[in-house]
Amino acid sequence: MTSRTSAGVRRHGDGPLLRALSSIPALGYLLVLMVIPLGLVIAYAFLTSGRFGGVQGPVTFDNIARLFQPLYLEVLLSSVVNAGLATFFAFLIGFPAALAITRLSSTWQTVALIAVVLPFWTNFLIRTYAWILLLNREGILSDGLSLIGLGPIEVLYTREAVILGLTYAYIPLMVLPIYASLQRLDPVLLEAACNLGAGPWRRFRTILLPLTMPGIITGCLFVFIPSLGNFVIPELLGGGNSQMIGNLIRDQFLKSRDWPFGSALSLLVLALLVIIVMIQASAARRSRKWGA
Amino acid sequence: MxxxxxxxxxxxxxxxxxxxxxxxxxxxxxxxxxxxxxxxxxxxxxxxxxxxxxxxxxxxxxxxxxxxxxxxxxxxxxxxxxxxxxxxxxxxxxxxxxxxxxxxxxxxxxxxxxxxxxxxxxxxxxxxxxxxxxxxxxxxxxxxxxxxxxxxxxxxGTTGICYREDLMASPPTSWNDLLNPAPEYEKKTLMLATQPWLNLPAAKALGFSANTTDEGELEQIKQQLLKTKPTLLGFDDVTFYSRLAAGEVVMAVAWDGWCNYAGDPNVKFVVPSEGADxxxxxxxxxxxxxxxxxxxxxxxxxxxxxxxxxxxxxxxxxxxxxxxxxxxxxxxxxxxxxxxxTPADLAKGEGLIDLGPAAKIYQQIATEVQAS
Missing domain, CATH: 3.40.190.10 (Periplasmic binding protein-like II)
Incomplete structure (x- = not known):
């Protein structure tokens, strides 16, 4: 893929020296903010914790072995389930929303897109805190349901509240990539399918879904990855009833002063995400092949 | 604190x-x-x-x-x-x-x-x-x-139970009133998530030191907390006093000074009879x-x-x-x-000291209880 696109994009007259120079900022960025920190995390995972945090000798595999205790695997599993459900609900709401936006006039599309990203203008913690006020037993949701005889209900400090919070927090990251791929979709294809007698479900399944799949996968990753590592929402909306892997890692660094085990947990999450991104990359390759 | x-x-x-x-x-x-x-x-x-x-x-x-x-x-x-x-x-x-x-x-x-x-x-x-x-x-x-x-x-200061006098039949006197609550108070209690205050109520109720590093005692504390967990509304270190003021909970483990922030005359503070920190x-x-x-x-x-x-x-x-x-x-x-x-009453509390390597065991208990 790289050879084809870069050959296509490259402008004539750019010497190899210029190209090498222009890649320095990116390489420096990768080295300082990615390679070195990652190397440190890997190294820390095999060391012993110091009294006030930090790391010291000797080298040990204990931290890696501890990862396989059922307690930590259960936390990881429940984090994956929470993040997966949040991604699923974000898709369920985000896809129709993106589709609806593409049907608007271009002025209204701009307005709708601003509305989608508008919540990002408010601090993430404050938006999450607002949910506490909505969801608690004396809150608007419970009171509202009480009025019609369905309440009061207990939502705050449950796993459902955490999933709701994650879905809410990251849904714009689902809508935007799907919207972008819907934009690129040639409406003629849908018209042709319609003229040839394909019903709405068939048009969705055979045209809309496959052709927007790259956007959907990107959106799913954008929601899943930050959800998996989130520790603010489980703490504020889960009330400690729904611990996620992010909380566990945070606690190793800021409460247990166990940087080595925190690093080992981070590597576990990283390994999981690498696998997921590899699956996504191979899926994207396949869908490009279909496109051609 | x-x-x-x-x-x-x-x-x-x-x-x-x-x-x-x-x-x-x-x-x-x-x-x-x-x-x-x-x-x-x-x-x-x-x-x-x-x-x-x-x-x-x-x-x-x-x-x-x-x-x-x-x-x-x-x-x-x-x-x-x-x-x-x-x-x-x-x-x-x-x-x-x-x-x-x-x-x-x-x-x-x-x-x-x-x-x-x-x-x-x-x-x-x-x-x-x-x-x-x-x-x-x-x-x-x-x-x-x-x-x-x-x-x-x-x-x-010290740590105790912050409670709603008007919403309870009788004021709590023991840590057990919160750890093993009467059925009507289930899901209406909060505990602190931060160690050593997560352990403190169970440690004191079981007659152990607030600074215990004994593995057997810590195991008993953990078992009590695992038993208490399903009766809690949640763990809250930050907003428990506003949940009390809202009437969402009737009892919360609380640092004394923070109980004052509820700003509600019905919110009272008590140090349970087993003592505190x-x-x-x-x-x-x-x-x-x-x-x-x-x-x-x-x-x-x-x-x-x-x-x-x-x-x-x-x-x-x-x-x-x-x-x-x-x-x-x-x-x-x-x-x-x-x-x-009075300082005499305050000094009945057990002074908290650095736990050294046992701090990791405390945090492990916190993880297990919250993940359960």
Missing amino acids: ATHRTRARRASVLGIAGAVGAVLLAACGGSSSGGDASPSPSLDPNADLSKQSIVVSNWDAYMDPDVALKFTDTTKANITVAKHATNEEIVGKLTAGGDPGIDVAFVSGQYAQALNEAGLLEPIDPRLVPNLANLYPESKNLAFDPGNTFSVPYAW LWADTMVVLKSSKNKEAAMAYINFMIGDEMQSWMTNNILYKSPNKAVAEKAAAELGADYPNIAM
């Missing part, structure tokens, strides 16, 4: 600030080796303070905002104020190696103990802190530092300080009447300064009865 106490006041919007403090902590730190503070190289009581300048790191909003002006007016020394969000953050900064550029730090007692064991603290020179004479004898005999050899208390937030002078006379003068200033009055009137924590505490008990005791606790 919290490892991540942000000094949230009564307004619930400040609860957000608390949440920020609790959740978004800056990680820093390093490792350090042990070694006790060596004997004091004598400080000069007649040093010219106008030539000295110090940096003080404190929790946000934990002292008079005009402290710098007032301190310089009184002593002529220059002062810069820095902030930290948590004990862990400041301890990380102070132990990272090299000169942290901080002369005086506010830390909770057990953290002062650990810093001293790491050889980082300057012994307190009582000649330069004459206001020590105005403190309660009990506050000068705290478990982590009897005799104020390396730390001086700024505020102190005794915590203190202290001031320490770093050995790396180059202006130790001014640092001692600052500590002296902060335990003086003016600054202690500000603290107890605004933070609603108890003052170790006898005259100030007695005045506060008379003036604020009616609205906030726990302000009027």
Whole structure:
């Protein structure tokens, strides 16, 4: 893929020296903010914790072995389930929303897109805190349901509240990539399918879904990855009833002063995400092949 | 007292600030080796303070905002104020190696103990802190530092149950009233998530030390907490007082001063019959300080009447300064009865000390209980 696109994009007259120079900022960025920190995390995972945090000798595999205790695997599993459900609900709401936006006039599309990203203008913690006020037993949701005889209900400090919070927090990251791929979709294809007698479900399944799949996968990753590592929402909306892997890692660094085990947990999450991104990359390759 | 106490006041919007403090902590730190503070190289009581300048790191909003002006007016020394969000953050900064550029730090007692064991603290020179004479004898005999050899208390208190008098048939008297609640109070209770206060109720109910490091005892504490967990609404270190005020919960494990923030006369505080802890937030002078006379003068200033009055009137924590505490008990005791606790009652609490390597076991218990 790289050879084809870069050959296509490259402008004539750019010497190899210029190209090498222009890649320095990116390489420096990768080295300082990615390679070195990652190397440190890997190294820390095999060391012993110091009294006030930090790391010291000797080298040990204990931290890696501890990862396989059922307690930590259960936390990881429940984090994956929470993040997966949040991604699923974000898709369920985000896809129709993106589709609806593409049907608007271009002025209204701009307005709708601003509305989608508008919540990002408010601090993430404050938006999450607002949910506490909505969801608690004396809150608007419970009171509202009480009025019609369905309440009061207990939502705050449950796993459902955490999933709701994650879905809410990251849904714009689902809508935007799907919207972008819907934009690129040639409406003629849908018209042709319609003229040839394909019903709405068939048009969705055979045209809309496959052709927007790259956007959907990107959106799913954008929601899943930050959800998996989130520790603010489980703490504020889960009330400690729904611990996620992010909380566990945070606690190793800021409460247990166990940087080595925190690093080992981070590597576990990283390994999981690498696998997921590899699956996504191979899926994207396949869908490009279909496109051609 | 919290490892991540942000000094949230009564307004619930400040609860957000608390949440920020609790959740978004800056990680820093390093490792350090042990070694006790060596004997004091004598400080000069007649040093010219106008030539000295110090940096003080404190929790946000934990002292008079005009402290710098007032301190310089009184002593002529220059002062810069820095902030930290948590004990862990400041301890990380102070132990990272090299000169942290901080002369005086506010830390909770057990953290002062650990810093001293790491050889980082300057012994307190009582000649330069004459206001020590105005403190309660009990506050000068705290478990982590009897005799104020390396730390001086700024505020102190205990932990208990904060409850809604009007929503309960009878007030709680035992930790068991919260740990094994009557059916009508199930899902209407909260506990603190931070160690050692997560363990504290179960430790005391079972008759163990608040600082226990015995594995068998810790196992029993864990079993009790696992049994309690399904009856809780959740764990909450930051907004429990507003949940009490809203009537969402009827009982919460709470630091005494924080119970005062509920701002509701029906919210009461009780120390259960099995006893609780005794915590203190202290001031320490770093050995790396180059202006130790001014640092001692600052500590002296902060335990003086003016600054202690500000603290107890605004933070609603108890003052170790006898005259100030007695005045506060008379003036604020009616609205906030726990302000009027006597030092004798307070000193019945077990002093918290640094847990050393057992801190990891405590955190493991917290993880298991919260993940269950």
